[in-house]
Amino acid sequence: MRKTILLLLLSVGAFSVTQAQKVVSSFRQAEGTAYSMQLLDAQYKSAVHEDSTLAVFTGPDQQKLVAAYQQLLQELGRHLRQNGFTWGKPTRAFNRFYFNADGTIDYYLFNFNPQEADAQKQAEFQRLMAEFIKTHRLAMEAPVPFSQCSPVVYKD
Structure with a gap:
């Protein structure tokens, strides 16, 4: 199967969760709201971090996270295709997920x-x-709510 999504994982600051599900279309749009990165980052711990004391996943669990995150993005690609969504060209974006x-x-x-x-x-x-x-959902669980971000290139 041809890959629809290319990604590069980056480390992120801390994050946290409430029970509301929300999609926000830009980081600027989120500023000054309950969905601002600053507020969410204060509530959610970083999934990975160069300082392992600040990361939720360390050691071999980081590789499991990478695989689960790639799987989630591939599921997203299938969801978009099944709903007739096309990009028309490779499209760069930046994702920031906050997970329970x-x-x-x-x-x-x-x-x-x-x-x-x-x-x-x-x-x-x-x-x-x-x-x-x-x-x-992400096929990983953690002891605390966590976040993960990455640049991504979406393709048809």
Whole structure:
């Protein structure tokens, strides 16, 4: 099967969770709201971090996280295709997921460069992502709520 999503994991600051599921279309849109990265980062611990004392997953668990995260993004690609969504060209974005300790997605923030995706494409992606986070989860659990982010290149 051809890969639909390429990703590079990055380490992130701390994050936390409430029971609301929310998709926010830009980091700026989230500023000054209950979904700001600063507020969420204070509640969710970083899944991975260069300082292992600040990371939820360390050692071999980091490789399991990478595999689970890649699987989640591949499921997202399938969800988009099944709903007739196409990118038209490779499209760069930045994802920021906030997970409950059981792997359910509490919040998803994303950011597209305006040259990568127009407002209509972003709005449709946001709508489909809101559906996706209701039914999909990361196949990893942790003792605390956690976050993970990465740049991503979406492809048809």
